[in-house]
Amino acid sequence: MDNKKEVERAELHRAIWQIANDLRGSVDGWDFKQYVLGTLFYRYISEKLTNYLNAEAREAGDADFDYAVLSDAEAETERESLVTEQGYFIPPSELFANVRRNAPTNENLNETLERVFHNIERSAAGTASEGDLAGLFEDLDVNSNKLGATVAERNAKLVKLLNGIGDMSLGHYQDNTIDAFGDAYEFLMGMYASNAGKSGGEYYTPQEVSELLTRLTVIGKTQVNKVYDPACGSGSLLLKFAKILGKDNVRNGFYGQEVNITTYNLCRINMFLHDINFDDFDIARGDTLTDPQHWDDEPFEAIVSNPPYSIRWAGKDNPLLINDPRFAPAGVLAPPSK
Numbered sequence: 001m002d003n004k005k006e007v008e009r010a011e012l013h014r015a016i017w018q019i020a021n022d023l024r025g026s027v028d029g030w031d032f033k034q035y036v037l038g039t040l041f042y043r044y045i046s047e048k049l050t051n052y053l054n055a056e057a058r059e060a061g062d063a064d065f066d067y068a069v070l071s072d073a074e075a076e077t078e079r080e081s082l083v084t085e086q087g088y089f090i091p092p093s094e095l096f097a098n099v100r101r102n103a104p105t106n107e108n109l110n111e112t113l114e115r116v117f118h119n120i121e122r123s124a125a126g127t128a129s130e131g132d133l134a135g136l137f138e139d140l141d142v143n144s145n146k147l148g149a150t151v152a153e154r155n156a157k158l159v160k161l162l163n164g165i166g167d168m169s170l171g172h173y174q175d176n177t178i179d180a181f182g183d184a185y186e187f188l189m190g191m192y193a194s195n196a197g198k199s200g201g202e203y204y205t206p207q208e209v210s211e212l213l214t215r216l217t218v219i220g221k222t223q224v225n226k227v228y229d230p231a232c233g234s235g236s237l238l239l240k241f242a243k244i245l246g247k248d249n250v251r252n253g254f255y256g257q258e259v260n261i262t263t264y265n266l267c268r269i270n271m272f273l274h275d276i277n278f279d280d281f282d283i284a285r286g287d288t289l290t291d292p293q294h295w296d297d298e299p300f301e302a303i304v305s306n307p308p309y310s311i312r313w314a315g316k317d318n319p320l321l322i323n324d325p326r327f328a329p330a331g332v333l334a335p336p337s338k
Contacts, residue, residue: 011169012180013187019164023157031146033188034262038117038140039165041269044181045120046096047170048275049086053078068092079123087129087278088120100162109155110142117142129278136265181273182239189234189266205236205306214240217302223249224301230288231307232256235267238281239274241302247276254281255300257288289313290321312336 016036023032050067057065067075072091079089092098094116103109117137124133147154170180186207214237218224227241227250238254241247254276258264264285271281284293290313314321315336322333 008169008180009183012184015164015168016184016187016191019161022160022164031144033191034139035161036165036188037185037266037269038137039161040168040181040184041136041272042117042120043096043165043170044273045088046090049082049088049090050095050097052086053082068095068097083123083127083129087124087127088133089123090116090120094119096162096166100166103155103159103162107152107155109158110151113142113158132268132271132278132281132283135261136269139262139265182270182275185270185273186236189236205233207236207240209306210237210240211244213237213304213306214244217241217304218245221245221301223251225298226250226252226255226300227302227304228255228294228300229303229305230257230292231305232258232267232283233263233306235270235283237304237306239270239276242274242276247274247280252298253279255283255294256281257284257286257293259285259287261285287313290318292326 019036020032023035053067054065057067070092072093075091082089099112099116106112117140121133121136124130142158143154147157168180168184170184190206218241223245224241227238229235229237232238235254235256238256241250241254254271256267258267264283267283268281271283272278282294286293313334313336315338316333317336318333321327322331327333
């Protein structure tokens with residue numbers, strides 16, 4: 001089994017390198033990662049929705065049903081229930097597989113993708129999942145000059161990107177011995193976290209460190225009520241609990257806060273790619289030290305963090321902070337440099 005897992009993992013990493021080579025020169029490592037992750041996320045949610053509906057139809061006795069070949073008008077009747085259950089809606093014509101199939105002959109591919117991404121986010125507007133999907137595609141700029149000087153050049157790169165992600169052997173995510181989408185995410189983060197002058201730790205805690213912190217936190221426990229990371233980055237620490245305990249043994253979900261907008265988006269994508277449903281995570285954006293978003297009646301049973309120790313904060317320059325129940329017992333605020 002382990003050998004199969006390693007073979008699958010090596011194949012996946014090779015495929016990601018291949019896309020990197022295809023796009024090299026026009027897109028630097030950090031930006032490239034955004035394109036790959038955004039497209040990976042698009043493929044994942046397309047397949048998840050299709051698999052979910054196809055399985056439902058088969059249970060109801062319709063063995064030949066395939067959501068991907070329905071007309072958009074037929075699919076529209078399912079919109080409301082899908083947004084409630086899955087958190088979003090994608091009409092058949094806008095599914096990854098269908099957009100990819102038409103991509104080589106679509107002269108307006110960049111506009112098509114921009115519309116599709118906008119529609120996915122908009123499908124959640126006004127619903128419980130709105131906060132989990134808003135802005136998830138904003139770092140994937142399909143009109144960027146980094147992809148090429150002309151629309152035709154950009155679209156040629158986008159076709160390669162869609163084909164590269166589409167050709168990845170990700171299988172049905174539940175049948176893989178590796179958590180394929182999640183593993184692709186982690187490989188990319190590890191590969192690029194230290195690129196483009198960014199410190200790796202800001203985006204990604206190495207898996208070995210995440211695992212040690214998680215195992216220390218769950219000594220003697222087989223489940224926890226919920227897990228919280230006040231400086232969650234892209235979510236690698238939170239998700240180790242899903243891996244080590246099993247996600248159903250984190251009963252009330254995964255909570256985090258992150259101040260950096262790019263990393264905040266990456267964290268939410270990471271939740272989806274690890275098959276954590278929208279109603280099982282709550283990732284907030286903001287500075288936890290001055291504006292914590294997760295006050296709760298029931299304390300968190302597990303809190304883990306790899307915080308940015310050297311970052312500056314308001315500290316004693318903002319005397320109002322001494323009223324904060326987290327700092328008040330100390331009677332003094334840490335200096336801005338600590």
